[in-house]
Amino acid sequence: MRRHDHQTTQADLTAGAVLAPYLQEQAAEFLRSLRLHRENSAPTDAGTHAAEAAAGALRRSSRRIGGTLHTFRAALDTAWAEQLRTELAWLSGTLAREHAYATRLNRLLEALHALSGTSLPTARTGSGSDAAGDKERAALGVGAARAGALLERQLTLARTRAHSAALQALGSSRFHAVADAVALLASEVPLAAAATAPAEEMLHGPADRAEQQLLGAVAALPSDEAVEPYNEAQDAPWHRTRLLLRLHRYAHEVVRGAPDPVLVAPGRALDLHRDASEAAAAAASAARTPRIAPATAYALGVLHADQRHEVEAARGVFRESWPYATAVTAP
Amino acid sequence: MRRHDHQTTQADLTAGAVLAPYLQEQAAEFLRSLRLHRENSAPTDAGTHAAEAAAGALRRSSRRIGGTLHTFRAALDTAWAEQLRTELAWLSGTLAREHAYATRLNRLLEALHALSGTSLPTARTGSGSDAAGDKERAALGVGAARAGALLERQLTLARTRAHSAALQALGSSRFHAVADAVALLASEVPLAAAATAPAEEMLHGPADRAEQQLLGAVAALPSDEAVEPYNEAQDAPWHRTRLLLRLHRYAHEVVRGAPDPVLVAPGRALDLHRDASEAAAAAASAARTPRIAPATAYALGVLHADQRHEVEAARGVFRESWPYATAVTAP
Structure with a gap:
């Protein structure tokens, strides 16, 4: 109220x-x-x-x-x-x-x-044709446990x-x-x-600038074709966009009394993007531990790639949930 | 002519x-x-x-x-x-x-x-913020060369x-x-x-049955939710669909004089599915080589996961290019 x-x-x-x-x-x-x-x-x-x-x-x-x-x-x-x-x-x-x-x-x-x-x-069928897959998953299982x-x-x-x-x-x-x-x-x-x-004079300008910075950062996000999927350094523009979206959200709370509801889903996608990016880096870092077993390193490699694909998936969700048509580079 | x-x-x-x-x-x-x-x-x-x-x-x-x-x-x-x-x-x-x-x-x-x-x-920016990514990619690079x-x-x-x-x-x-x-x-x-x-009497029935078997196999493909992404044994229904699509294509050539053009893209997707599935298995198999370096195993793990994601991508392309509405489980 x-x-x-x-x-x-x-x-x-x-x-x-x-x-x-x-x-x-x-x-x-x-x-x-x-x-x-x-x-x-x-x-x-x-x-x-x-x-x-x-x-x-x-x-x-x-x-x-x-x-x-x-x-x-x-x-x-x-x-x-x-x-x-x-x-x-x-x-x-x-x-x-x-x-x-x-x-x-x-x-x-x-x-x-x-x-x-x-x-x-429970999803296992138990049929004979599972033998090859079972062997691979068992191998991954040992490494996964150690990883x-x-x-x-x-x-x-x-x-x-x-x-x-x-x-x-x-x-x-x-x-x-x-x-x-x-x-x-x-x-x-x-x-x-x-x-x-008056508030309209003093606060709306800065709030609009916060929004413009966000829109500019989103427009400048590189397309998926320009990005090497396993180059974590290239996640930086997305991390920066996440911080700008947060600043915009708080400014919106001040000026309008509540965060902008259309930016909830894109914000969540950028949080997931950050989490997956850092998880991938942690897997890569663990794989550089000296004297680990090859099976452990293998599982960490699978895990790294999996999290990098989560990074890409989060970008896809961000693009789909982004409410403004002009500003997002097509995938 | x-x-x-x-x-x-x-x-x-x-x-x-x-x-x-x-x-x-x-x-x-x-x-x-x-x-x-x-x-x-x-x-x-x-x-x-x-x-x-x-x-x-x-x-x-x-x-x-x-x-x-x-x-x-x-x-x-x-x-x-x-x-x-x-x-x-x-x-x-x-x-x-x-x-x-x-x-x-x-x-x-x-x-x-x-x-x-x-x-x-050439896509490298060379800026200082690339250092962490560079380190990870360099580590992957050594393992990738050995893998x-x-x-x-x-x-x-x-x-x-x-x-x-x-x-x-x-x-x-x-x-x-x-x-x-x-x-x-x-x-x-x-x-x-x-x-x-007459050809219509003797050949159209078997050709229709070949098509029905294909449609049945496509309808029975498990949804992505029911499938464990790294369980290669679960690729089998897709491989079987690929063979049935091939039989249908040849029957179509006999009866209509040419393959069905709407099934070219789904067929290509199933070929890619098979290739990626077997490439993933080859990476997993190489990772079981005794006495390989952890960096090699790590790169093979990344490669395995990458090819498994190609498997999933091929399924997505198959679903998108499949011309009949009823028969494909939603992703």
């Missing part, structure tokens, strides 16, 4: 009157998540899940505050906005790593199960390190300064003098 | 008058190819190419004669037809193997080049053996009996008494 009022009466409001409630709401969410995270820092099972959920909420509000400070910096105390934004990017990046390693491991183990067929025992164990070891270690780094960050004086700044933001937003101008 | 007359006046002809010219034409083609093959058996470069082309033509006419003997056996001396058909299947199978190994090696080496990017040096050498060794050996087996077969008394039977066929087709009935 509040959002609806906010949206319909926005034409009459000043930029500050639109921007401040959004930032204060996100700041309050940040502080609530931080409290929840502290209350659940004991390493019990339930506590771990609650702490993970709280860290996720902390990242979400950090990204929204940071994105808003960036897009609408002209209506804010610019130096303060840029500084807090940098610190929030550091924080959400640090917190994201643990989650990313956990997600990556799950994705890779699920893919390995699907590839080696161990998750689909899974290797990935689990490597990514669990990385995750544990990321967890320690996150806890260390949350106890640092650098973090306390961020938390203090957000607590101040929750009570009062340091607006620029220009924020007394 | 001849074909056109053949087609338009067929309604008035007996089954024998339609069947005999087709079989005699194919038998003449068989004998011509055999002569060409013998004239080019010296292992010079030009001779090798001419011999390969002649072997291909020999296989094509063998398949057409064999398929026709099978589909229209009721209009022919049945025992003779079944016996010659079995011998022609042996011959075309023996001759096909050498060609298949050569095709498979080419396909796998081309895929390896594409995967390791060595065939696309290529391994596949080349294994498939060239298999091809050489298949070549010797084909030459041995062509010099055998078993083959001379086949060639004699085809020479007889070129001058006189051993028709059944029933072949004096």
